[in-house]
Amino acid sequence: MAPLPRPHRPQTWTMDIGERIRRLFWLKAIGTTVFTWLFFIGYFHLLRNPAYPVAVMPLTALDHLIPFQPYALGAYLSLWFYVGIAPGLQLSFRELVVYGLWIGALCLTGLGLFYFWPTQIPPLAMDVSGYAGFAMLQGVDAAGNACPSMHVAVAIFTAIRLDHVLREARTPSYLRFANWIWFAAIAWSTLAVKQHVVLDALAGALLGMAFALPSLRWRPEGRSQVSTLVGADIIGHH
Template sequence: MPWYMALGQRIATLWVVKMFGTTLGISGFFVVYFWVMHNPLREPTVMPLTPLDHWVGVNDEAMMLYGSLWFYISLAPAFAKDKAELLACARDAALMAVVGLLVFCLFPTAVPAFAVDWSQYPSLQFLKATDAGGNAFPSLHVAFAVFSAMVLARQLRSVRAPAWVRALNLLWALGIVYSTLATRQHVLLDVLGGTLLAFAVGWAGNTRGRLVWKEA
């Protein structure tokens, strides 16, 4: 069976559960995320900048990549081949969210107040008005992107997708990571923290469920 037909077959499996589950999961996450951000237990610590943070310029067009995360992360559950794989994906994503939110509660952080005239960046001005730049470390935006890239890489290998499709998956994830810096929503240390969280949860999930992730 061609790889694209195999993916189509995966999407059709439990599609109603996947659609409603992903929608409810993302919606529920946003509710808790913004509550934690607006109700910190103490004054948030401002994250320090590194030379890379100064080197990466502000990019209004990066907003498209930044916002694409919420479609990107829906692909992993959509491509789950069965109930076991879908539950494993949901479990690991939930674990990552819980760990990140606990860190935000116990050790609130925020990005610096950048000396940027946001009126010059219309897309980013809207983002700054809705997301105040709290809940900085670890970056769950990065964590979800990296985690999704790991899951999708396994899924694409299992259906023998061509190299260009697997490369596109990697580039998309890297683009989202870049966008967190270019939109000034996160700094490098946040990115590193989110990446570490994703790798830790991905490794733990892969260790627990080797049979689930066994390639077809």
């Protein structure tokens, strides 16, 4: 029996990443935007209309040690660009849909937790509205919906899935390192701009990993998996 042809694989990692970006570009861009707005509709509804009494999250010793750092606002806001990178690099329509289902389940779980257990951070001991951007942030994203931190949950989900894509595309190790630095900056910023406390961030990280790690196992076969399977089939026929 004639050997099966190997699936096409770009010769370089830049060609691989370029192909991933081009495929279904507008569907990815529009889909990510619509998904984000739908999440915010639910998020802000629960923020302004809690169904149950709101619990105040306790401060830890680490919270008292972390000063307010207004320059971290840029990293905090960068999440909304960061979360679009991993879905933007999915290779096929099926991979994109399954990715959306996993992160959709994560967000619905977070909203469910906010519904049944609304929380907020303690009142700030200082007025931060005088700093650039913070008046708008406090007006839009109040102190509620604190635990788990969906900022951290979605960021670590993105970091894990993006790391997998970068490994599959055989990118240089510095890009994978930069990915984790970006995630760390986002996670730190949630504490530094006083939108969350340490327990919120830890709960968010656990929630994000609870969906990200299984999503690596139960997903469509990526390029490297297909190549491995086809290669093994060729060897078996010889």
